[in-house]
């Protein structure tokens with residue numbers, strides 16, 4: 303910890319130690335963070351403040367780092383990603399450290415990644431922004447709806463989601479990435495899973511005991527994005543005991559679920575009925591489909607296949 307004393311050592315010149323000390327002290331007491339603290343604790347005695355000077359110094363220094371935050375990777379604080387809180391205990395000033403919002407977010411992401419491996423994370427998608435969405439006539443309605451959702455979503459109060467469908471490579475997943483980023487700026491956490499991998503992962507996790515944990519996580523995601531539904535191998539277990547269960551819960555809790563698919567609603571319904579397009583399977587498929595139809599706005603995404611134009 304860089305103390306006041308060692309800070310003073312950095313200061314050179316002919317001025318007396320005392321003068322420098324007084325100046326530093328004044329600077330500490332002038333800092334807005336310390337001033338606020340003093341306003342909230344008007345009865346602190348001068349002795350307490352004097353004895354707690356190094357704490358006050360540390361506090362204002364680190365808080366001012368945070369006020370000019372250069373991002374978590376470049377955090378200059380003593381403990382990277384931690385912010386000090388100043389408090390009074392038995393007439394003495396004390397500091398405690400807790401993770402800052404950026405650190406908390408990183409921790410949440412880490413936890414999420416360690417639990418669910420099929421989270422969808424190509425870099426270009428993770429960094430997608432609405433500002434980068436190149437406009438193209440076939441996609442403008444979809445972009446508009448996507449932005450509208452991102453700006454107005456209220457998980458827990460409004461469970462309405464989106465269903466973006468269209469051909470391969472038109473930018474459905476990209477739009478979902480842009481939604482996730484916009485939501486993040488609003489402090490809303492979203493979970494994007496690539497459906498074929500996710501269902502496979504869930505199936506495998508039955509053996510290792512993490513199935514319920516994974517299922518619960520996805521059930522409770524503030525905003526859940528099912529990327530590429532319809533591309534998975536459908537079974538009645540996946541449809542009724544996984545997809546149906548997740549959607550039922552999310553509808554009750556008013557948590558929005560978003561989908562991308564190569565299929566429109568009717569085609570997805572057929573896919574969900576997989577081996578029996580007339581009997582009980584179709585009925586069950588219809589039941590799950592109801593939960594998708596009623597709780598999403600469906601938008602077709604058109605345009606060029608952008609992957610064909612890439613190297």
Ligand code: ADP
Pocket residue numbers: 426427434435436437469470471472473474475476477562608609
């Ligand atoms: P889909 O999910 O519909 O198959 P993607 O979202 O994966 O398509 O998009 C295909 C490629 O085009 C990706 O490499 C993506 O980064 C890029 N892309 C998609 N939409 C846009 C856009 N609006 N602006 C710039 N690049 C885009």
Ligand code: MG
Pocket residue numbers: 474475476529530562
């Ligand atoms: Mg996609």
